[in-house]
Each structure stands twice: as C-alpha cells, then as structure tokens.
Amino acid sequence: MTTANKGPASTGVSQVPLLDIGRGNAPLKEEFMAAFESVLDSGRFLFGPDVFQLEETCASASQTKFGIGCASGSDALLLAMMALEIGPGDEVLVPSFTFFATASCVWRLGAKPVFVDIEPTSYNIDPTRLQEQITPNTKAIIPVHLFGQCANMTEINKIAQMHNIPVIEDAAQAILAEHNGQRAGSMSLAGCISFYPTKNLGGMGDGGMLVTSDETFANKLKLLRGHGMEPRYYHQVVGINSRLDTLQAAALNVKMKHMANWTAMRRENAQKYTQLFAHCGLDLVLSLPTEETGNHHVWNQYTIRVPRGGRDQLRKHLADHKIGSEIYYPVPLHQQQCFAGLKEELAPLPETEKAAEEVLALPIFPELTDAEQRAVVSSIARFYGIEANLDTPAQRKSA
Numbered sequence: 001m002t003t004a005n006k007g008p009a010s011t012g013v014s015q016v017p018l019l020d021i022g023r024g025n026a027p028l029k030e031e032f033m034a035a036f037e038s039v040l041d042s043g044r045f046l047f048g049p050d051v052f053q054l055e056e057t058c059a060s061a062s063q064t065k066f067g068i069g070c071a072s073g074s075d076a077l078l079l080a081m082m083a084l085e086i087g088p089g090d091e092v093l094v095p096s097f098t099f100f101a102t103a104s105c106v107w108r109l110g111a112k113p114v115f116v117d118i119e120p121t122s123y124n125i126d127p128t129r130l131q132e133q134i135t136p137n138t139k140a141i142i143p144v145h146l147f148g149q150c151a152n153m154t155e156i157n158k159i160a161q162m163h164n165i166p167v168i169e170d171a172a173q174a175i176l177a178e179h180n181g182q183r184a185g186s187m188s189l190a191g192c193i194s195f196y197p198t199k200n201l202g203g204m205g206d207g208g209m210l211v212t213s214d215e216t217f218a219n220k221l222k223l224l225r226g227h228g229m230e231p232r233y234y235h236q237v238v239g240i241n242s243r244l245d246t247l248q249a250a251a252l253n254v255k256m257k258h259m260a261n262w263t264a265m266r267r268e269n270a271q272k273y274t275q276l277f278a279h280c281g282l283d284l285v286l287s288l289p290t291e292e293t294g295n296h297h298v299w300n301q302y303t304i305r306v307p308r309g310g311r312d313q314l315r316k317h318l319a320d321h322k323i324g325s326e327i328y329y330p331v332p333l334h335q336q337q338c339f340a341g342l343k344e345e346l347a348p349l350p351e352t353e354k355a356a357e358e359v360l361a362l363p364i365f366p367e368l369t370d371a372e373q374r375a376v377v378s379s380i381a382r383f384y385g386i387e388a389n390l391d392t393p394a395q396r397k398s399a
C-alpha cells in the first residue's frame with residue numbers, strides 16, 4: 001500500500017471523525033421522510049401520537065411507568081427541580097465534572113449547587129464524599145451517569161434515604177445504561193434524558209424526556225412543562241413552556257427501534273479499543289476507561305486519561321492526523337466564571353480538577369469501522385514512539 005503513510009496511520013484510513021451522525025441517519029432516510037410526511041399531513045405539530053409513543057417507549061426502556069417529553073435535557077433537569085420546589089436557601093448536591101445544565105437548573109431557581117468530587121475511575125460523583133456535604137438545607141442530589149456509565153446509585157440511594165433527600169438522575173448521556181440490572185432513570189424519583197444530537201439517542205435538534213414511576217410527580221411535571229395550566233387558561237402554578245416537538249418525536253421513534261443494536265455496537269467498539277490499546281502496551285501509558293462491577297456501560301464517550309500533562313499534545317497530534325477527539329470537560333463547573341460567587345464555601349475537588357486536565361474522548365460512535373479504530377490506536381501509539389502493526393490481515397495482504 002503505497003499511500004499508507006499519508007493517512008493518520010498505516011491502516012489506509014485518511015481521517016476519523018469524533019462522531020459521524022450521518023452514518024446512523026442515512027440508512028433510515030426513507031423512514032424519516034415517511035414519518036415527517038405523516039406529521040405534516042396530520043397538521044398536528046405538538047403532542048399527538050408520536051409524542052405519546054416516544055414517552056411510552058422511553059418510560060419502558062428506562063424501566064419506569066411514565067415518560068414526560070420536554071424541550072431539552074436541560075429543561076428536564078429544570079422541571080425536576082421545579083417539581084421538587086427547589087428555591088432560595090436550598091442546596092442541591094451535584095458533581096462539578098459534568099455538563100453545565102446539571103448545576104444551572106439549581107442556580108436558575110435561586111438555590112445553591114454544592115459541588116461534590118468524583119471517583120477517579122468512573123468520573124461519577126463519589127458517594128463517600130456525599131455525606132460530608134449534606135446540611136439541613138440539602139434538598140436534592142443529582143448524580144450524573146457520565147459518559148454512559150451509571151453512578152454508584154446503590155451507595156448514593158443509601159445515603160439519600162438515610163437523610164430523606166430526593167435523588168434525580170441526570171441520565172442525559174446514559175439511556176439504556178444499567179446499574180445492578182436497573183436502568184438509568186429508574187433508580188431515583190426521576191431520570192432526565194437528553195436527545196441532543198450527540199447523545200446515544202440523538203434527535204435532529206433539541207429534545208428531552210423525564211422518566212419516573214411516581215404518578216404524582218409525573219403529573220406535576222406535566223403541569224409544569226405546560227405553563228402550570230389545567231384546564232386550559234387556568235394556571236394552578238407558574239410553569240414553563242417546554243414541549244417536545246412532534247416532528248422531533250417522529251424522528252426519535254424511528255431511531256428508538258435501533259437503540260439496542262447501536263448500544264451493542266458502542267460496547268463492541270469499546271471492547272475493541274481496550275484490546276488494541278493493550279496489544280500496543282498503551283494500557284500501561286494511558287488509563288483506559290473501565291466498566292465498574294455491576295454496571296452496563298452504554299459508551300456515549302470513550303474517555304482515556306493521559307497522565308503527566310501530555311493530553312493537549314496528544315490531542316494536537318491526533319488533530320494533525322485528522323483524528324477527532326474532544327475534552328469533556330476542560331473547565332469543571334466550580335471553576336466557571338458564573339459560579340465564582342460559590343468559591344468561598346467550596347470543598348476541595350482534587351479528582352475533578354485532575355480529570356479536567358487529563359481526559360480525552362475518542363471516536364466511539366456505533367458505525368465506527370475496525371480500520372478507523374486501528375487508525376486511532378496506531379496514531380496514539382506513534383505519538384508515544386511505539387511502532388505497532390495494527391493492520392488488519394486483509395490490509396497486510398494488499399500492502
């Protein structure tokens with residue numbers, strides 16, 4: 001193969017995107033168009049059978065009784081906090097190593113996000129650090145199932161129950177993930193799902209869903225997402241307008257049928273990375289992501305840890321070789337400018353700060369090919385001066 005060294009690796013691949021949404025959507029184009037056409041013909045663009053169907057399938061996929069569609073994962077979190085009547089003087093325990101929405105939903109209601117450090121291996125909120133942050137003002141805990149792996153809900157729920165504090169799962173990245181056989185979203189009062197395009201069940205725009213088995217809470221959430229209006233033009237409480245568009249639900253219903261398969265493909269890709277990295281001895285240089293005992297990881301991200309300040313150089317090396325990567329998250333929430341006012345009361349968050357300096361997410365989307373994965377790994381190997389032959393047998397023959 002004469003062009004072998006022009007690509008990102010010796011695998012004949014010229015570039016590897018971090019995520020290629022088109023590869024998942026293209027084969028479904030006709031189904032999408034038919035679904036959109038039926039919404040168009042119905043003239044019904046909010047609620048309707050498509051939204052109800054998605055609410056039902058999300059609820060059952062999450063092993064819960066009720067699904068409540070809303071405009072985004074961020075709104076799902078906000079609605080959950082509103083339904084808990086979180087307000088000024090209240091504190092809500094959240095990780096700092098997460099997407100902004102986990103904490104902004106608390107701040108927006110005038111309450112205080114209290115940041116808790118993470119476990120270094122799972123990147124999820126550390127249950128052993130929860131207890132020390134609980135005060136009489138603690139009104140909720142929001143664990144995040146980061147990168148597609150459930151937080152240690154067994155321990156979190158033990159502590160929460162001891163203090164009678166409700167838990168809301170931020171399951172934005174974790175639809176279909178499991179902890180001890182229980183699905184993300186089913187292990188607390190309610191779970192918040194996001195359909196942001198990069199999530200495992202990604203829409204064609206914004207969308208979100210709450211799942212819960214508590215009927216009273218479900219009804220409260222429904223009321224709040226519709227301006228607190230029931231019946232029409234009678235407002236019992238002040239809610240917000242946060243609906244899931246019917247067109248969006250129609251697209252998501254098409255994709256929902258493939259979720260089990262796509263999740264299995266992500267899991268296969270993760271396993272293959274781990275084998276390839278070990279094959280090059282890179283498992284001794286980098287920290288590879290792991291699946292905690294009892295967890296079923298859905299790999300929204302495959303996040304490696306690059307020690308000793310090498311992360312940014314490695315990222316540049318990959319970019320130079322047209323390999324996509326991303327840093328989730330470069331600035332922990334407690335270091336964000338908008339939360340500067342919380343600085344004085346902060347507990348130390350050493351694992352959070354270390355993770356923000358070391359993490360790097362690699363391509364893991366379902367349709368990622370074997371050759372692309374080999375290209376990613378051999379490019380990283382070369383960065384560390386390791387010459388590994390990762391060509392597939394077929395490529396070796398044609399070379």
Ligand SMILES: *Cc1c(COP(=O)(O)O)cnc(C)c1O
Binds near residue numbers: 101196206208
């Ligand atoms: C994506 C995400 C959200 C917000 O979801 P949107 O649909 O983008 O509003 C919240 N929390 C986490 C952890 C996320 O990854």
